[in-house]
Amino acid sequence: DAEITQSPRHKITETGRQVTLACHQTWNHNNMFWYRQDLGHGLRLIHYSYGVQDTNKGEVSDGYSVSRSNTEDLPLTLESAASSQTSVYFCASSGIGMVEQFFGPGTRLTVL
Amino acid sequence: AQSVTQLGSHVSVSEGALVLLRCNYSSSVPPYLFWYVQYPNQGLQLLLKYTSAATLVKGINGFEAEFKKSETSFHLTKPSAHMSDAAEYFCAVSPSGSARQLTFGSGTQLTVLP
Numbered sequence: 001d002a003e004i005t006q007s008p009r010h011k012i013t014e015t016g017r018q019v020t021l022a023c024h025q026t027w028n029h030n031n032m033f034w035y036r037q038d039l040g041h042g043l044r045l046i047h048y049s050y051g052v053q054d055t056n057k058g059e060v061s062d063g064y065s066v067s068r069s070n071t072e073d074l075p076l077t078l079e080s081a082a083s084s085q086t087s088v089y090f091c092a093s094s095g096i097g098m099v100e101q102f103f104g105p106g107t108r109l110t111v112l
Numbered sequence: 113a114q115s116v117t118q119l120g121s122h123v124s125v126s127e128g129a130l131v132l133l134r135c136n137y138s139s140s141v142p143p144y145l146f147w148y149v150q151y152p153n154q155g156l157q158l159l160l161k162y163t164s165a166a167t168l169v170k171g172i173n174g175f176e177a178e179f180k181k182s183e184t185s186f187h188l189t190k191p192s193a194h195m196s197d198a199a200e201y202f203c204a205v206s207p208s209g210s211a212r213q214l215t216f217g218s219g220t221q222l223t224v225l226p
Contacts, residue, residue, distance in 0.1 A: 033213070040121075042202055042216035043156075058213065090155060099144050099163055099206070101214060103155035 003027075006091050006104040014112055019078040021107050023091030031094040032074040033101060034058075034066065036087040043090060049074055081111045114139045114205045118217035126225045131175075131190040133220050135203030138184065145186040146204040146214065147177055156202065162186060164208060173197070198224045 004025040013019050023032065030051045035043040045058030047066040055066050063085060065077045078085055088108050092101040119134040137143060144163050148156040160171025167179040177188045186203060200219050206212040 035216075040218055042116075042118075042218040043204075043214075044216070045213050048213060092156075099212075100146060100158050100161055103148075103157070105155045106153075 004091060004093055004102055004104040006089075006107050008107060009105065010108045012110045012112065013081050015081060015083060017081050019081050019109065021076045021078075021089055021091075021109070023074045023076065023104060024072055025091075025093045025102075025104075026072065027093060027095060027102070028071055029093035029095040029098075029102075030071065031096075031101075032068070033092040033094075034064070034074065034076045035090045035092065036060065036085075037090060037106070038087050046076065046089075047074075078109075081109075083111050085109065086111045114143065114207070114215045116203050116205050116215055116217035118201075118203050118220050120220055121218065122221045122223065124223040124225055125193045127195055128192050131188070131193045131197065131222065133188040133201050133203075133222065135177075135186045135188065135217060136184050137186060137203070137205045139205055139207070142208045143205045144208050144212070145177075145179060146206075147171065147175070147186075147188050148202045148204060150200045150202065150219075152199075159188070159201075193222075193224045195224050195226065198222055 007022045033048040034046040049068040091104040094101045115138045117136045147159040160169045162179045170176045203217040204214040
């Protein structure tokens with residue numbers, strides 16, 4: 001079955017380290033999104049992509065970057081992890097003509 | 113600009129009772145509206161969506177929601193709660209059109225009491 005996966009599911013890192021969270025979908029969806037979930041804030045958009053080589057900043061993009069070299073993957077990189085980036089990160093995708101997004105299982109990141 | 117307000121961060125109901133989760137939105141353009149459910153340690157699952165067709169939208173697991181433009185509301189209801197409905201529920205809005213960015217509310221944790 002087609003699906004969207006995230007890895008790792010749990011990650012502990014130290015302040016200042018670079019961290020990359022993987023997102024992979026097998027639906028061949030053009031559109032991919034990264035959100036972070038924090039208590040009391042719901043989910044907030046970090047970055048999104050509407051296709052290969054396309055990336056856009058979301059509401060809370062500072063300290064994060066993405067690149068889209070193929071349809072299936074949108075890795076999220078924290079250039080220099082900060083304690084404020086401790087959160088649960090969700091990747092989502094959506095196909096052409098779709099209005100809803102499909103979410104991955106999430107990655108819980110702790111920055112010490 | 114868009115925003116979503118979910119009234120009540122925690123809602124408790126008895127098993128078999130009516131579930132009502134409130135969502136009000138603000139949007140400068142005609143919106144699409146969504147309800148997602150999140151079970152513990154899982155991703156979000158779409159319950160239902162409004163895309164400017166019928167104002168009463170039926171979703172999975174017996175949930176439904178009614179779009180009321182005059183009240184800028186999209187409340188989620190279910191006639192009879194089950195224990196399995198205990199989860200966190202998120203209302204979200206996007207501009208009409210496909211694959212637009214979602215703006216989420218802060219979520220409502222639903223507890224179902226035996």
